[in-house]
Amino acid sequence: MLPFLLGSSSISGRIVKLGTELDRAIKQHNYPKNISLALGEFLALGSMLAATIKFDGNLKIQTHSDGPLGMLVADISNSGVVRGYANYDESYDKVSNSDFSFNNLSFNDLVGSGYMALTIDQDKNKQSYQGVVELKGDSLASCAKSYFLQSVQVKTDIILAAEYTERGWRAGGIMVQKMPLEEGGDKVSDKYILDLDKEDWDRAVILMGSMRISELLDEEISADQLAFRLFHNEGVRGLEAQKIRFGCSCSRDRCERVLSTLPREEIEEMVKNGVLTMVCQFCNSVHTFDVSSLDALISS
Numbered sequence: 001m002l003p004f005l006l007g008s009s010s011i012s013g014r015i016v017k018l019g020t021e022l023d024r025a026i027k028q029h030n031y032p033k034n035i036s037l038a039l040g041e042f043l044a045l046g047s048m049l050a051a052t053i054k055f056d057g058n059l060k061i062q063t064h065s066d067g068p069l070g071m072l073v074a075d076i077s078n079s080g081v082v083r084g085y086a087n088y089d090e091s092y093d094k095v096s097n098s099d100f101s102f103n104n105l106s107f108n109d110l111v112g113s114g115y116m117a118l119t120i121d122q123d124k125n126k127q128s129y130q131g132v133v134e135l136k137g138d139s140l141a142s143c144a145k146s147y148f149l150q151s152v153q154v155k156t157d158i159i160l161a162a163e164y165t166e167r168g169w170r171a172g173g174i175m176v177q178k179m180p181l182e183e184g185g186d187k188v189s190d191k192y193i194l195d196l197d198k199e200d201w202d203r204a205v206i207l208m209g210s211m212r213i214s215e216l217l218d219e220e221i222s223a224d225q226l227a228f229r230l231f232h233n234e235g236v237r238g239l240e241a242q243k244i245r246f247g248c249s250c251s252r253d254r255c256e257r258v259l260s261t262l263p264r265e266e267i268e269e270m271v272k273n274g275v276l277t278m279v280c281q282f283c284n285s286v287h288t289f290d291v292s293s294l295d296a297l298i299s300s
């Protein structure tokens, strides 16, 4: 994940290229192709979003919608550890050779209508911030664009892509953002600066749009090289890159903490054959508790 700045202009950007770590994140699940592609793009988007906000803890983006793909979740820690999952209507997956098969659905048909939310779980005393936007547009990238415009009033252009290659799942994203100019100054020079600023922005969007998706997903082309290819005439400067890796923070301790907050009846309903099983949605790890250890949790 490479943040970059363009020359002396007020434009910043991010490039993320996800390789084997994304493959690990997606292979935790056994989703239909279209769902995996959407999750790949969503993890690329989450990685870039996390790099636009300063936070301690975890940033989570999530969709909720009424289509067959009802939920996408991407969770990123401030140290670049990502994980994600999807909830979808499995009956679609069983209908093969029909228009209802997942792989024939457009993005809109796949998600239907709903919203995308962003939350940050900070350490202890810090509040979690939440932004919510309607899922609008024909791709995740256009939903993300409207997120930035509505939620933080920052003009943003984003391209996201994912694919399955012979080496596994790959995804990438690139975005440019225009920081608002400071107010004040006399009107003539303001107009001049605004015009220059608009030209810089238009050029950045065109240059980003000139990128081929294969360049974004090709592992042989680093984020640095891609930034230089696209923006060398704009005086692009790469900032400190961050490694993104897959990981899950689930543990027996965390399960215990969740269980200790539940009412006794609810816990008892979850017990099958004397054992309570919790499966992590992110990594499919199985955590089991026998009835005797549950008693200690409930009474504590």
Ligand SMILES: [Zn+2]
Residues within 6 Å of the ligand: 248, 249, 250, 280, 281, 282, 283, 284, 285
């Ligand atoms: Zn887990």
